[in-house]
Amino acid sequence: MNDDLLITTINDLPYYQFDINNQLEFKQISQLISIHLSEPYSIYVYWYFLNNWPNYCFIVKDPKNYSIIGVIISKIELHRNVRYRGYIGMLVIDPTYRKQGIAKNLVKLTIEKMEKDDLVDEIMLETEVSNIGALKLYESFGFLRTKRLFRYYLNTHDAFRLILPLSNKAHSRYAFLPLHPKELERQKLELNQN
Amino acid sequence: MDLPSIKDLQINNEENLIDITTTFFDSIKSITNNKVVKSAPFELLEGTRALEVLNPRLDTGIIELSKDETLFDCSKPQSIDSIIQIQLKLYKCLINWLEKDSLPVTILSCRYVSTILENYLKNPTELSFIDTRINSKHEEGIEFLLVHKVLKSFVVALCKFIGFIINISNSLLYEEEDLITRNMNFNFLQTIPVENILDELNDTIEWILSNETEFDQNTSTIIIQLKIMKYLNTIESKILSTKINFLQESDKFELFTFCKDAVSEIEKLKGKESDENLLPVGAFSKFIQVDLPNRNIPAELTDIDLETTYNHLINIFSTIHTFTNQANQIIAINQLQDFLYYNIKYPISDSKFSVFSRGLFQLFFIRDDKSIFGSHEMTLTNLVVELVENLIGKNTIILLNFESCLSQLNSTQKAELLKLYNQNLNDLESGIYHNLCVYGANFCRSQQLISKSLELWDTIQVSWEPFEFHVFNKLQFGDILKTGEGAISITSYIYYSKMCSMFEFLINGFETEVYKPFEYYLIYWYGEYLLLNIIQHLKDRIINIILGKINYIETTIPNKIKKLKNGPKKTQLKQIQSYNQEVIIPQLTKTLNYNQDYLIKSYEVMRQLINCQISYLIVLSKLKLMDFSQPSQSLTSQEHLYYLRMKPYSSIGIPEFPKFEQFQKILKITEPQLDFNGLMKSIELLAKAKNGLGDVIKDYESLTRYIQNDKHNFIKDSLVVTWYQQLIESAKLLDSNIDKLSKIIQAHKNDLSNVSNSYKNEITKGKHKYFPNISIVNI
Incomplete structure (x- = not known):
């Protein structure tokens, strides 16, 4: 266990950033998600998130045996080259440890980090229409339901797309926005390489 | 996990094998820790659906099958009871597919279906149940024929019907949303004409009747099953070939009567129970998921009950019978609009249409050749003119003979303006086509399409408005208002259409449940604002355009005639004027009356109902029973939330987009007020x-x-009446909620602060989709 990655301790539960060099953590995270989320994900999906954005995977461990009891997995990317978008991909808490505010802390950690470190313009996610708990959680932070997606999940349930707007870019139509500085930088680099 | 050595695998037939061990281990040397090796197009979406070897949730290769399932012999003779149960199960699978699950876990889980389709794929002339991998020979008795004649015609017809649905789905529905197909690369008998399928079914029915004594009481059941399959395939054979007398007052005969026969056959079948013990063991399995190249993850077979199956089938036939006959009865454009909005979209949003009926409707409505209901006279292009003039009245100059106004221009100017005119007409047609495609969509997709249409119609307005002004000011061409101003008729229609879409998109958010209670005030407030603009536009602009057209015929043309000397020009104008008086004026009057007596009125009443809802919401907020500010722990500002919610409307120039500050000022009225003044204000508002x-x-x-007495603008038995009944029920419910709140206020008039301590709001489904029921209950 890498204590450098300990972020905070809330109610005696330690919150860590995922350790990319720890295969056991990877295994535990994928198992936790596989058991508790209805959508089956391939190993590629876990690697996609955890390898590209290990700094946006936070885990909570049981201090008694250091098993992972909660995880949030996110990413940040440019959206249509004009705004920076955070995306919360998965959030799972072991049922034994629910109702202790762990999910809320994980979401808050993620939002604050995305806002502070990467100046994201918005954070987006999808959740099942019938997942009242998740909706309540995200909406308490200000996430707004922007779209209902018909039969979005493999179990054919509808989803809501939720967005937390954090800058003016989040509510401007992309056609009216200039290219994001990161995209301009990328284009410049590409030009130089050519 | 330890892998077995190559030797342990005991591979005997080595000449066809290539040893890639060295190549493989050489290639993975370049993989560094924590690096994913993938091709560039393989992104997250592919990853979420990717197969993962040896993961039981993702690897179809490790699905375990029983020996019965693996070696199931489709060619083996079966009893009539088994055949009936297989066919019953296949009906259940069909409906299960239409309602929820994919083909591999429903219809394609049937070995008879997959075998026929595999054989057909290899050789389109071979439709058989023979699986060459299974060596079997059977005596050709009656039970053999039950499989190879009866069940085969049933399965072939079912495959054909599925192929028809997939065709519709490919162009008119949304894959993985409306339907989850996963067709396993089968082509579902595309090359076989549906007529052949129907002939085959008829032959089979004849054969059963001629062997009736063999089957006892089961004859009627098996014949009904085949007949229903025949009726399902008849839909394909009739849907595009049946002539619809669209907008014609000629004799109207009942169409698609076979749908009624189908319903009565299904009703007869309702007594037949399913008994899966009679299904041959292994006939339905996950075999196809293992046997064929498969991009999908493993999935369990699913089932639905027979009642749902029968009801869904009945619904398909009755819906198709209804919408085809309603379409056939349409004699006016207002009826078409009533039909589309209240008799197609409205029941669809209430989940009253099968997904198949929805797709079929779109196919039936706008044909590949752009004709409407297959009418020779009415194409999409003609319909555009009809729809526009249905609002702004007939005789729209710019739509009549545009080229005539160009005579005063040089050839370059002429060509440029004509090009622009045609481009604008095309854009208008695209906008109308886009709107017409909304009707058959599911209620979520429909919102996405309307959202797109806001941008589209705003752009169309931006093109048409300067064009019409230019043509009127420079060439004095176009409709004219009584005041002498240019009417900009087409722009006025576009603006109206855009505002209608804006209102619809906004208010439909209640149906999709995207609004949280703290947003209700904003939504109704903006809705009221849009309605006010629609009403003003109809009253000020649209009505005046029609009056201007009447004035043109009654005043301007007679003056022109007077000024003309006798001669062919005068005679020609007199003839035109005579037509105008006899035909155009009555049409314009009819449009005027409809707009004034119905259209404007309907918006005005809706606006008033919304205003009542707004008053109620203000009082709830004053009493702290609702809060229209943002969630308390929100990590963003109310301003950001306001602009995100209003994003679809924010780039639209007119009607003017209200800034957050304006809304903030408006919101002040909802601030809690628990003193005497608050009491008086609340009582007054209620x-x-x-x-x-x-x-x-x-x-x-x-x-x-008005609707019930008007046979010209609304179709017979239109659901528009139900729509208004629901609105009346909503008004009554709001009235009773207001009564309840008034009593609570009365009981706490000396200390209103107690109200929010004892009561809270409860939001449930309302009587109409625009108005959720917001009631007050004890805490």
């Missing part, structure tokens, strides 16, 4: 709302009577 609701109910009842 009294105003109650009075308003009385008028709303009376006005909606009057509109309902």
